[in-house]
Amino acid sequence: MTERIPPGGFKDLGPLNWLIAKGGARGIRRPRFSLMNVLGRHRLMFLAWLPLSAYLLYAGKLSRRDAEVVILRVAHLRDSEYELQQHRRLARSRGLDKETQARIFEGPDAEGLAEKERVLITATDEFVVTRGVSPETWQQLSRHFSKPQLIEFCLLAAQYDGLAATISTLGVPLDFPD
Structure with a gap:
């Protein structure tokens, strides 16, 4: 890069x-x-x-664990090695071990994910890929999160999607190049 x-x-x-x-x-x-x-x-x-x-x-109002699920999924979808390097480490400190992270990268159909994680991953995929969330997914998301948390989910996904694009465009060098 x-x-x-x-x-x-x-x-x-x-x-x-x-x-x-x-x-x-x-x-x-x-x-x-x-x-x-x-x-x-x-x-x-x-x-x-x-x-x-x-x-x-x-x-934020989302749990730190839930926020990392969203961030890791955005980083994976955007192939942002910079974000992945930063957040793989941080996610481990927030309860997302390597196996859980692998399931997040695999997607919402991965075995072993909790229902809330499946919904967060599905919503993140839709948000990043289609720039919105389907009514069905929104309804599922609404069962797990309050209105302020739903607003925060959107801003969090948008923040890390935009950050991935900015990092890539500017050519920000890795902090952990090894």
């Missing part, structure tokens, strides 16, 4: 974005958090994007 916009340093990011990127790098235990070092080059947009991204990832 060609880096169209390479990760920036202190001068490119400015002091605040540089500190945020350094904190993120520490969190993933890497010398650099490439996504932050690229997006941080647009100083104000980065600061606007970051709170929503952090909310969806760490504090």
